[in-house]
Amino acid sequence: MAEPAEIATHVDPVVDGVWHWEVANSNIGGAISSCHELAADGEAVLVDPLRLEPAALAALPRPTAIVLTAKCHQRSAWRYRAEFGAAVWAPRGAPPADEEPDHVYEDGDGLPGGLHALRTPGPEPVHYCVWRETGPSVLFCSDLLSSDADGRLRFVPAEYHDDPAETRRSVERLLDVPFDVLCLDHGPPLVDDPKRAIRELLGDPA
Numbered sequence: 001m002a003e004p005a006e007i008a009t010h011v012d013p014v015v016d017g018v019w020h021w022e023v024a025n026s027n028i029g030g031a032i033s034s035c036h037e038l039a040a041d042g043e044a045v046l047v048d049p050l051r052l053e054p055a056a057l058a059a060l061p062r063p064t065a066i067v068l069t070a071k072c073h074q075r076s077a078w079r080y081r082a083e084f085g086a087a088v089w090a091p092r093g094a095p096p097a098d099e100e101p102d103h104v105y106e107d108g109d110g111l112p113g114g115l116h117a118l119r120t121p122g123p124e125p126v127h128y129c130v131w132r133e134t135g136p137s138v139l140f141c142s143d144l145l146s147s148d149a150d151g152r153l154r155f156v157p158a159e160y161h162d163d164p165a166e167t168r169r170s171v172e173r174l175l176d177v178p179f180d181v182l183c184l185d186h187g188p189p190l191v192d193d194p195k196r197a198i199r200e201l202l203g204d205p206a
Contacts, residue, residue, distance in 0.1 A: 015180075115132055116133060175195060
């Protein structure tokens with residue numbers, strides 16, 4: 001998918017070392033698309049990056065790596081690789097991207113910034129979330145879930161998924177991953193008991 005035309009104007013901190021910004025993405029009918037930067041282990045990692053106004057971007061750590069969770073989230077990866085020389089990591093087996101990534105990864109692999117790859121099929125067969133284990137533990141969730149301005153969690157609409165039933169199974173498996181904060185590619189982060197929100201969405205009273 002082509003890079004969105006929209007450029008975010010400001011950044012919101014999520015937790016220490018994690019930032020979030022978003023645009024109303026005309027490529028998907030004006031729905032919110034979000035992205036994040038993580039600074040850890042001497043690296044600054046853009047996850048599924050969107051364009052950010054240059055002055056706001058300059059106030060963040062200079063990106064050293066870019067991690068893509070799926071082909072559909074190339075977004076501004078190639079622009080920022082050219083600008084910063086940041087290597088791009090992409091899932092092995094995904095459909096060909098607009099440019100060749102510098103590295104490919106698989107389920108369970110370690111990624112820059114202390115991230116770990118978690119395969120979460122459903123939206124596409126080759127689709128990932130990435131997870132920072134060290135506290136506060138953060139799960140960066142791609143196209144499984146979205147949230148609105150009030151923090152209500154929902155599934156990304158089924159018509160955008162290759163296998164909605166598999167998407168649900170992937171979300172169920174996320175409950176086995178220890179994380180404190182849920183960062184989404186569509187909507188604001190959830191920092192207050194995100195697993196409770198997932199369980200409520202799944203209809204799980206536990």
